[in-house]
Amino acid sequence: xxxxxxxxxxxxxMALLFGAFVYRLVTPAETLIQSQWINKPxxxxxxxxxxxxxxxxxxxxxxxxxxxxxNVFASWCIPCRAEAAQLEALKRAGVPIDGIAIxxxxxxVAAFLNxxxxxxxxxxxxxxxxxxxxxxxxxVPETFLIDGKGIxxxxxxxxxxxxxxxxxMAKLEAMK
Amino acid sequence: xxxxxxxxxxxxxxxxxxxxxxRLPPAPYAYQQLNDPAKxxxxxxxxxxxxxxxxxxxxxxxxxxxxxxxxxxxxxxxIAAGESPDAIRKWLVARYGNWVSYDPPFDGATALLWLGPxxxxxxxxxxxxxxxxxxxxxxxx
Numbered sequence: 001x002x003x004x005x006x007x008x009x010x011x012x013x014m015a016l017l018f019g020a021f022v023y024r025l026v027t028p029a030e031t032l033i034q035s036q037w038i039n040k041p042x043x044x045x046x047x048x049x050x051x052x053x054x055x056x057x058x059x060x061x062x063x064x065x066x067x068x069x070x071n072v073f074a075s076w077c078i079p080c081r082a083e084a085a086q087l088e089a090l091k092r093a094g095v096p097i098d099g100i101a102i103x104x105x106x107x108x109v110a111a112f113l114n115x116x117x118x119x120x121x122x123x124x125x126x127x128x129x130x131x132x133x134x135x136x137x138x139x140v141p142e143t144f145l146i147d148g149k150g151i152x153x154x155x156x157x158x159x160x161x162x163x164x165x166x167x168x169m170a171k172l173e174a175m176k
Numbered sequence: 177x178x179x180x181x182x183x184x185x186x187x188x189x190x191x192x193x194x195x196x197x198x199r200l201p202p203a204p205y206a207y208q209q210l211n212d213p214a215k216x217x218x219x220x221x222x223x224x225x226x227x228x229x230x231x232x233x234x235x236x237x238x239x240x241x242x243x244x245x246x247x248x249x250x251x252x253x254x255i256a257a258g259e260s261p262d263a264i265r266k267w268l269v270a271r272y273g274n275w276v277s278y279d280p281p282f283d284g285a286t287a288l289l290w291l292g293p294x295x296x297x298x299x300x301x302x303x304x305x306x307x308x309x310x311x312x313x314x315x316x317x
Contacts, residue, residue, distance in 0.1 A: 033272055104198065139229070
């Protein structure tokens with residue numbers, strides 16, 4: 001008799017499970033897969049120019065002693081447009097920025113740069129996402145902070161917001 | 177400014193899976209099998225146990241997301257070049273973590289998952305044993 005409460009344990013477990021299922025149905029998991037390729041050297045690559053008039057991008061060019069950003073973007077990526085002003089601000093502050101254009105066509109990249117400005121020193125064309133995969137990147141836009149030796153120090157997933165700019169500059173400055 | 181920030185924030189939240197419509201044809205080996213049936217079989221078996229980064233419930237073999245197509249191209253190219261499926265899985269896990277593999281290793285995070293059934297079996301056996309013994313005991317005069 002004194003252990004009658006134990007009869008309710010299965011019911012309680014069921015209720016908990018039911019609650020967990022309902023919770024997950026109502027708020028689906030938004031899993032952002034972070035790159036594990038951090039504090040590691042840039043994977044080796046040699047990408048052709050993404051559009052006429054802008055140089056392509058080689059991994060060996062990313063270890064010239066100057067900390068920099070590598071922005072993974074695409075002309076077809078709508079959120080990438082929201083990032084243009086922040087990249088422009090970083091460029092004006094003297095941050096070297098290189099781009100990797102994912103699954104893009106030269107004429108589309110040209111139109112994108114024409115409309116939203118070109119903060120990039122070089123843009124490599126990654127038409128089969130091979131460099132993106134080698135970086136552990138799972139979408140666009142993403143931005144990688146690279147130190148002067150070509151080691152990846154941070155991955156930023158999604159759009160760089162105006163609020164992020166000072167922190168990015170401080171972090172790159174600290175790498176010098 | 178606040179409104180722009182809000183819009184940018186909303187775009188960030190929805191950016192990765194959505195808004196992805198490129199105009200390029202799929203990579204050569206995204207939808208094309210390798211000529212060597214043995215290698216294709218290896219690639220297929222591997223692709224079925226690799227998780228798509230965009231459609232996160234699907235394997236890259238099942239997903240039509242462009243990135244999944246590019247990953248299939250990557251896998252088939254590496255298999256064609258003679259790399260072993262295990263090496264390719266390790267290569268991807270080094271980049272995306274165990275998340276990308278549907279074949280989780282036995283480690284600290286998954287120990288409970290692997291040992292759970294044994295644990296439950298043990299607890300069940302212990303409970304049953306205790307019960308039988310008590311009932312047996314009651315029958316004795």
